[in-house]
Amino acid sequence: MNNRPWNIEANEQEFVNELSMILQDFAYEALTTKPQDINRFAITHFHNRIKHKSTGQGATLHSDIIANRLAPQITNSIEKNILKQSIKENNSPVDDKQLLPFPVDLHSASSTLTRSISHNRRQSIRSESIDPELTAKSFTPTHTKNQNDRQLLINYMKNIVILQDLNDEEVDKVLDLFEEIHTQQGEIIINYGDDSDYLFIVKEGQFEALDIDKRNWQVKEVAKYEMGDHFCELALLYNQKQSTTIRSLNDGLLWKIKRIDYRNVIVNLAHQRRCRYIEFLKTVPILYELNDTERMNIVDSLKLIYYNAGEIIIKQGDKADCMYFIENGNVRIEIQQNGMKQSMKDLGPGKYFGEMALIADQPRTTSAVAIDKTRLAQLSRHAFERLLGTCLDIMKRNATTYKTFKEQVKTYIQT
Numbered sequence: 001m002n003n004r005p006w007n008i009e010a011n012e013q014e015f016v017n018e019l020s021m022i023l024q025d026f027a028y029e030a031l032t033t034k035p036q037d038i039n040r041f042a043i044t045h046f047h048n049r050i051k052h053k054s055t056g057q058g059a060t061l062h063s064d065i066i067a068n069r070l071a072p073q074i075t076n077s078i079e080k081n082i083l084k085q086s087i088k089e090n091n092s093p094v095d096d097k098q099l100l101p102f103p104v105d106l107h108s109a110s111s112t113l114t115r116s117i118s119h120n121r122r123q124s125i126r127s128e129s130i131d132p133e134l135t136a137k138s139f140t141p142t143h144t145k146n147q148n149d150r151q152l153l154i155n156y157m158k159n160i161v162i163l164q165d166l167n168d169e170e171v172d173k174v175l176d177l178f179e180e181i182h183t184q185q186g187e188i189i190i191n192y193g194d195d196s197d198y199l200f201i202v203k204e205g206q207f208e209a210l211d212i213d214k215r216n217w218q219v220k221e222v223a224k225y226e227m228g229d230h231f232c233e234l235a236l237l238y239n240q241k242q243s244t245t246i247r248s249l250n251d252g253l254l255w256k257i258k259r260i261d262y263r264n265v266i267v268n269l270a271h272q273r274r275c276r277y278i279e280f281l282k283t284v285p286i287l288y289e290l291n292d293t294e295r296m297n298i299v300d301s302l303k304l305i306y307y308n309a310g311e312i313i314i315k316q317g318d319k320a321d322c323m324y325f326i327e328n329g330n331v332r333i334e335i336q337q338n339g340m341k342q343s344m345k346d347l348g349p350g351k352y353f354g355e356m357a358l359i360a361d362q363p364r365t366t367s368a369v370a371i372d373k374t375r376l377a378q379l380s381r382h383a384f385e386r387l388l389g390t391c392l393d394i395m396k397r398n399a400t401t402y403k404t405f406k407e408q409v410k411t412y413i414q415t
């Protein structure tokens with residue numbers, strides 16, 4: 001039986017938090033205004049509160065008040081907005097009790113706000129429902145570029161992790177999705193707390209990122225972007241609100257790509273890569289006995305890694321923490337003994353190496369060097385142990401192959 005005046009069971013915490021916030025707002029306003037008639041003042045206050053709420057501004061009340069108290073010196077509207085958003089997002093260690101001018105337990109008053117904000121968040125790019133077959137066809141190139149701009153963009157895109165692995169054909173498709181925009185000195189490109197709708201690359205000019213210094217509640221420049229730099233990538237990728245305000249320091253030029261197009265690029269690439277890897281792994285003899293699910297799990301754990309001709313991939317005697325599958329290019333297995341280097345085998349696409357040290361828990365038996373530009377799929381020791389259980393059994397069953405293999409290595413070491 002519930003004897004309390006309110007029937008608040010499931011959402012009790014939320015209710016208490018909201019009540020705390022309302023009381024805090026009211027107390028602060030009453031104490032700073034010191035009205036003659038507190039009852040009338042209360043009516044007006046709550047009337048305004050309802051009005052704000054119905055116009056969607058309710059959530060700003062609390063942060064407005066705290067912002068005014070924390071940094072009354074900030075009057076500039078841009079800076080004020082950053083400060084308010086910072087408080088709303090609850091990134092700052094605002095101590096509500098300190099702010100409160102009378103002793104009521106107002107714990108986590110702003111957590112309700114934070115929760116309601118995060119409820120309003122869109123799904124992350126990775127979790128949005130997608131149809132890869134559809135997105136594969138849904139590139140909408142609209143901004144054709146001259147050769148000079150294409151080359152510039154290609155270079156700049158290399159700094160964006162998610163776009164690094166595009167092949168030439170994919171790069172071509174993505175280039176025309178970037179729209180060029182002019183910016184003016186002082187123009188706000190994105191506001192703190194905004195949704196992330198674009199990724200930007202700087203073509204010309206300089207841009208600054210502004211945030212709140214939580215030690216003194218002053219707005220400060222936290223980053224500067226120049227030709228070739230990009231911003232908003234992570235917010236876009238993980239679908240977070242913007243964590244800084246970006247302002248144009250002079251007249252400039254930006255390339256921007258829409259969230260939806262960027263998302264399609266990623267989804268499409270991930271899908272294509274997955275299909276390609278599944279097919280590739282089917283050609284790797286050691287994995288023949290894996291079923292489709294096991295193979296798919298491995299695909300998700302693979303990390304793409306490139307080596308140029310002559311680069312050492314594995315050094316003999318080193319501790320091992322991964323193995324490799326060769327997707328493209330060739331790798332030479334070399335053994336070093338008495339200062340002499342001897343080639344043992346050249347491995348090409350579809351082959352793997354680096355598994356012995358993991359199986360036997362020993363240092364690398366030989367070195368592995370890229371013969372030409374090589375594209376490898378790397379599997380960590382952790383994933384190897386977790387996912388290759390079936391293969392380890394196969395390896396044991398195929399002990400003869402491995403014995404011969406090991407003996408071969410031993411012979412080289414002994415001679």
Ligand SMILES: Nc1ncnc2c1ncn2[C@@H]1O[C@@H]2COP(=O)(O)O[C@H]2[C@H]1O
Nearest residue numbers: 333344345353354355356357364365366
């Ligand atoms: N004779 C060989 N033929 C092909 N691959 C080899 C040979 N000797 C060593 N390797 C590979 O080279 C790798 C070096 O690191 P690991 O010892 O972890 O695993 C080794 C094998 O995958």
